[in-house]
Amino acid sequence: MKSSLDARTTEQESQDIDLAPLLDVVFILLIFFIVTTVFVKETGVEVDKPTAVSSQNLQKTVLLLAITSDGQVMYSGTNIGVAGIRSTLGHINDKDPRPLIIQADKTVTTELLVSVIDQAKLAGINNINLATVAGE
Numbered sequence: 001m002k003s004s005l006d007a008r009t010t011e012q013e014s015q016d017i018d019l020a021p022l023l024d025v026v027f028i029l030l031i032f033f034i035v036t037t038v039f040v041k042e043t044g045v046e047v048d049k050p051t052a053v054s055s056q057n058l059q060k061t062v063l064l065l066a067i068t069s070d071g072q073v074m075y076s077g078t079n080i081g082v083a084g085i086r087s088t089l090g091h092i093n094d095k096d097p098r099p100l101i102i103q104a105d106k107t108v109t110t111e112l113l114v115s116v117i118d119q120a121k122l123a124g125i126n127n128i129n130l131a132t133v134a135g136e
Helices: 002-015 020-036 085-095 110-122
Strands: 063-067 073-075 100-104 128-130
Touching (some): 063 085, 063 110, 073 085, 085 110, 100 110, 110 128
Parallel strands (some): 063 100
16 A cells, blocks of 8 residues: 555656756746847937927937926936037947937927037037927
8 A cells, every 4th residue: 555655656756747958948038038039218208299290210329418498408217408409418428329210399499409409519429310200
């Protein structure tokens, strides 16, 4: 009788599925997807962009700058103001030159928009674009 119990426990042990390799594969896949994910930085504010018929999509590796309807200049969720554009973008542009996209609210004055563009050019950025909504 004792030998039949030993045979049963040995049989039950051999039927168990080892989950360690499955967990290893899941963790390796998780690490792979985390490492290969491209994170796109947003400006941190919602802007009501104007409409333009000649809109085109640009690459994802760009600098994003937002001008809100109340005149705040936002970069990466922080209000840098017009005075902070030159130093912030100049430092980034020295390391990795990329195009700049300005997401200006459609109620922003032309004077403020021109000031922002001037500061960006003084920071050394040559490729400056305005974000719009594609029109018909």
